[in-house]
Amino acid sequence: MAKTALYEYPAELREEFEATEDIHFRDGSRATAADVWHFMTEIGPKRYPFAYTQKKYAGSRLSRDIHLPSAIKNHYLLLTMNDRINKSRENGAPVIFVQGGQSVDPYYAAGGIALRPASVGLWARGRHEGLGLNEEAIRSRNQREKANHAISFEACQTAGYANIQEDDLPVDMVAPFTCLRCSDISYGVEAHRHGPNKAVKLMNIDYPMRHQADKPWAVEYFARNLRRLTSEIGKRAGREVTDDDLTKEIKLHNEGRRLAIDTAELWWSADLPPTNGVDRRALYQMGGMEIHGDPSASLTVLRESNAYIRERVKRGIKAEGVVDKPIRLFVCGSCVFPNDFRIEEAGAIIVGQDNHWSDISTLVAEEGDPYQNLAHAILSYPYEQSIEKRAEWTIEQLKKSRADGVLFLYQWGCNTQSAIARMLCDTIKRDSGIPTMIIEQHEGGSEQSEQLLNRVNAFIEML
Numbered sequence: 001m002a003k004t005a006l007y008e009y010p011a012e013l014r015e016e017f018e019a020t021e022d023i024h025f026r027d028g029s030r031a032t033a034a035d036v037w038h039f040m041t042e043i044g045p046k047r048y049p050f051a052y053t054q055k056k057y058a059g060s061r062l063s064r065d066i067h068l069p070s071a072i073k074n075h076y077l078l079l080t081m082n083d084r085i086n087k088s089r090e091n092g093a094p095v096i097f098v099q100g101g102q103s104v105d106p107y108y109a110a111g112g113i114a115l116r117p118a119s120v121g122l123w124a125r126g127r128h129e130g131l132g133l134n135e136e137a138i139r140s141r142n143q144r145e146k147a148n149h150a151i152s153f154e155a156c157q158t159a160g161y162a163n164i165q166e167d168d169l170p171v172d173m174v175a176p177f178t179c180l181r182c183s184d185i186s187y188g189v190e191a192h193r194h195g196p197n198k199a200v201k202l203m204n205i206d207y208p209m210r211h212q213a214d215k216p217w218a219v220e221y222f223a224r225n226l227r228r229l230t231s232e233i234g235k236r237a238g239r240e241v242t243d244d245d246l247t248k249e250i251k252l253h254n255e256g257r258r259l260a261i262d263t264a265e266l267w268w269s270a271d272l273p274p275t276n277g278v279d280r281r282a283l284y285q286m287g288g289m290e291i292h293g294d295p296s297a298s299l300t301v302l303r304e305s306n307a308y309i310r311e312r313v314k315r316g317i318k319a320e321g322v323v324d325k326p327i328r329l330f331v332c333g334s335c336v337f338p339n340d341f342r343i344e345e346a347g348a349i350i351v352g353q354d355n356h357w358s359d360i361s362t363l364v365a366e367e368g369d370p371y372q373n374l375a376h377a378i379l380s381y382p383y384e385q386s387i388e389k390r391a392e393w394t395i396e397q398l399k400k401s402r403a404d405g406v407l408f409l410y411q412w413g414c415n416t417q418s419a420i421a422r423m424l425c426d427t428i429k430r431d432s433g434i435p436t437m438i439i440e441q442h443e444g445g446s447e448q449s450e451q452l453l454n455r456v457n458a459f460i461e462m463l
């Protein structure tokens, strides 16, 4: 059978790329742009051919916006996840499995590495080299299947379980905030209790609900939980965690959050979209500083990219593959993204999402007790508030991003988001007049189902 051709970065780009900035890692090491170029052009295609497969609609496809350094550097950080996390663990940093949509300041302050399900999946993926696109898709589906058997057919994104419990991915702790947003995390934590891997320490950071940020006892209670968390991680990392450690970490993460907000506002203000949807999402996520398992690395790439976006907006440069006046979609819900390449081909673009943006755009106070400050900020995440309040915040984001329509997407098995979707969308429509559409997806894959995309494209046509 003929082999599928792999994508090759144009050799003439090398000089321009090698003049860009180094990536600085948390342990003090760095990767020069020449190191990144060497990995992405020589090593990556051999170790991870699935990422280079020339399939037009593959969700894992490398960004072709090759003059934007963050597009290449983001993929470099994703593809080197296994090498980097293993090295950090060998140097004594415990790895903690957390939930998506939560800030990770306390985990890093205590000397750990916080990985949400997607990042644990990236780490696990990096341990299987030489796989093509289809082989990699089958491997990842098998992981989900194993986890569905062990947990529940109702759980949606469960590969964290299979990787940690059945394939010995060396995660040290499972310790998420138990925010309401994700029913899977509750199933998952309980499943880890009866899984075969007894070396994993379990801990819940209990999250009070209902006007939680306005109740002093709730803030105090959550702050105490955060202290318990940093102390447990500190024991594993072999250090005592001081209040100063947390304050320092909050300041660092606030820099990422501020940069993400600034980048988003620049992007939203532009007449012509300065990046495609895939790169836009990667940039905003870097402000949360958790996707790559190394906040310093994410921050250096985001700092550099912010300057590029500013320049593109100033000079009216439009990203390749995007039409001049695309229909602007805002995605609500959780853990489902329609294929950006297909959406852009249909004349639209995704301009933002509520999930993750809720925590990335929540700044933490820097003066006073850092645990109280962090607890107050975390309990204020707009995504975790009452439906009316969440809708109010979402409408603000819709206005800032100049969205034409809202897509509310969730996975089969996402109990909270499926229950909230109708009421949230009705409130948004009533108070803003912006059209909405709700779609439930069966478990996602790198290419996603035609059904989902047909319905999204029909919505784009209607808009």
Ligand code: SF4
Pocket (backbone or CB within 6 Å): 156, 157, 181, 182, 183, 184, 185, 334, 335, 410, 411, 413, 414, 415, 417
């Ligand atoms: S789709 Fe819902 S239940 Fe599943 S991981 Fe995401 S938030 Fe959790």
